[in-house]
Amino acid sequence: MYTEKVMELFMNPKNVGRIEDADGIGEVGNPVCGDVMKIYLKIKDDRIVDVKFETFGCAAAIATSSMVTEMVKGKTLDEALKVTNKDVAEALGGLPPQKLHCSLLAEEGIKAAIEDYLAKRGNDNKKESGEKQCAKA
Amino acid sequence: MSRFVYLDHSATTPVDQRVIDAMMPFFAPDFGNPNSLHAWGRKARQAVDKARNQVAQLINAYPAEIIFTGGGSEADNLAIKGVAFAKKDKGRHIITSAIEHHAVLDTCNWLAKEGFDITVLPVDEYGMIRPDELERAIRPDTILVSIHFANNEIGTIEPIEKIGNICRSHGVLFHSDAVQAAGHIPIDVKNLPVDLMTMAAHKMYGPKGVGALYIKKGVKVIPLIHGGGQERGLRSGTENTAGIVGFGEAAALAAERLAKGEMEKETRLRDKLIDGVLKNIPDVILTGHRLERLPFHASFCFRYIEGESMLLRLDALGIGASSGSACTSGSLEPSHVLLAIGLPHEVAHGSLRLTLGKDTSDEDIDYVLENLPKVVESLRAMSPYGKRG
Amino acid sequence: MSRFVYLDHSATTPVDQRVIDAMMPFFAPDFGNPNSLHAWGRKARQAVDKARNQVAQLINAYPAEIIFTGGGSEADNLAIKGVAFAKKDKGRHIITSAIEHHAVLDTCNWLAKEGFDITVLPVDEYGMIRPDELERAIRPDTILVSIHFANNEIGTIEPIEKIGNICRSHGVLFHSDAVQAAGHIPIDVKNLPVDLMTMAAHKMYGPKGVGALYIKKGVKVIPLIHGGGQERGLRSGTENTAGIVGFGEAAALAAERLAKGEMEKETRLRDKLIDGVLKNIPDVILTGHRLERLPFHASFCFRYIEGESMLLRLDALGIGASSGSACTSGSLEPSHVLLAIGLPHEVAHGSLRLTLGKDTSDEDIDYVLENLPKVVESLRAMSPYGKRG
């Protein structure tokens, strides 16, 4: 069902965890639907210098989380925003059709985190440790 | 990986070597069609007759009450559609439960489109039918009640005798899907008010693709598969001789195991597993009834994590399990059973079923109890909801 | 007895040793349920996929067009009821022939009771459908034509291409029961106007209890067996993995044999048998078409004697044969096929079918040609109608 790459990243995901002083945090999905992805970004000079994720979901969701974080690490925000779910799925050697939405989650997660960063920057330094706002756990 | 531990016996079981040995000759050289009059055919006919006896004995039925089918789902369809079409001039109301197998529920859904009226009874948090609710649902035009013997996802055993007595007292036929129960707990149809009952060979160490429907003497059903008139005209088609022989042998072996205390043996290991999991892993619930459950069946929901990822991590450790999470099914909804017992979606997503078999050992359970907590912990460490130390 | 000669391959065939070998692992250790996500399940899924490819290749279909069923009869029922229920709002008229297998005829009879309108086309003395009669029978509310590829009792091969073209030109779906033909004569569904086609593994050296329905892409049918949604939702139930694997292997071997000239080989032996019987035994007729017939199929009616007694005498000589006499069926009527081709009852009673197989040898045919005349003669000597010396 899954490619070797998917299984490899599912078994040994990269960039797992949270960044306590993240510059941007994106949370997408819904626990009711069975998949939630939370992306933490550390950004310096419009470039993603660190990224971590937390995911509640299937093997595909975990593998895409890992893959997308690897793909955007080191990229500028503009470059990162161009990473699509198709790119992620391709980098994984493909996903079963019923799991494509998991890769969409990855794309959206990054976008949400960048938007969060941009919004915070727009509001200046008002909400420095605002990441708790999304955490339901 | 240090061990292979198959704990998915509710999905299917390995075919017993004695069953394979019994089947072999009927592929060749004893490949005859039981309907042929020559030597090849007569040998096949004898074998089918013997198997019918063996299956009948397992549930204390008369051999003529056993109709072999192409599987459990077919037998469920035959029972329900068969009674529906046979009785449709008498009434068109059928009662079933919310946690039946899809072979029952989807059949009822189809009948609903064809002009039948279906009542789907709710169950309590343990997956139990409430007999009083059943009784209230019966109407003058009710022709059939279909309630399974035991549930495949949560292992709960229904109060079959009470249900059957209510049906009897209202003159309504009672079908029970015993695919998970037959061969694993004692069933005696002469002392149970059941009119039709479904079984499947592959859930009791027999081959896939062969099932049986017990049809009590005198109960009329319309065949699902018309044709050459095999199986008393109720299931046409050249008999799957080897498969039927395998089912017969599997039934005989199951009866033998039951007599030798298989239930007690499995119950002990099951309880060791259940207690071990509940004790060693936080934020977990047992699904289904704690006592009224199949002796080989353990099922849980682990909070904050998802079933498919659990079972694939277990697979990598050589452990075969299953889950009713939405992600394993490729649908957007978790199992209808888990929702029907009142679990919230996010909890149902974390379901894991571990079903033991006749060859499961203490070491197997130890291996699972050693590894499952690690799997849960490592997935929770990734989860945005997971509690961290 | 000096020899065992099985000449009842139309009834069923021995399972090829290579088919048995292919199936074995899927009873154990590779017993997984193809729907399970763990290693056991994945292995089973791969095996089912491979088999689907093999069966598809035999008839040049796409794999997704092959639905595995629990036998040929089930596939016939699925095709006919499936189209009937899918199209019933468009029309309720179905056309079939008088010499179809009961799996088709009885299904149509049941549909007739459920409000469908069935036209049963007559056939000529060779069992051939007349395309012009079919065309005249088609009405605006005709939804399906079901005509078999080849007849099991008399071996006649129907003009499938012509029939299919007529159906196409009228926008009517065409189902063909190819249980006797598939694997024995070349069939290429990409170049044949057929929408649904039935096959059974056990007629081509595969196991009993597994069949397949070819359903052309885009053709909609309602499932016969509802449930877990296996086989694209068209045939629910845990897949008969070993049986399906066996079917796949049998299909691959059949394709190989066909490519290697099996038809020509069988045709030669069949003609030797037919010519030998017609030459050496008086008062016998060949039933079915002399040329448009299955390469392995010989069928006769012997005047003045009765089929069951013939086949039991042959059985005592080690020869396995079959008959469509009333006495073999236990009914009062001889086979509907023999009556439909216009044979008088007394002639039809004397029917004998000898169907060859891939392993039938010249010596086997010689043995039959040596013994059959004696059997016929000795029974005729007992008959009040038999010509005596």
Ligand SMILES: Cc1ncc(COP(=O)(O)O)c(C=O)c1O
């Ligand atoms: C022409 C034809 N159709 C259908 C069938 C039914 O196949 P099965 O007996 O495998 O269900 C047979 C064989 O018995 C047959 O010869």
Ligand SMILES: Cc1ncc(COP(=O)(O)O)c(C=O)c1O
């Ligand atoms: C309770 C129950 N009913 C019916 C079935 C269907 O049996 P089969 O898949 O053999 O057709 C199953 C197993 O899948 C089951 O667990």
Ligand code: FES
């Ligand atoms: S998280 Fe549910 S399918 Fe991927």
Ligand code: FES
């Ligand atoms: S003569 Fe006895 S059944 Fe026909």
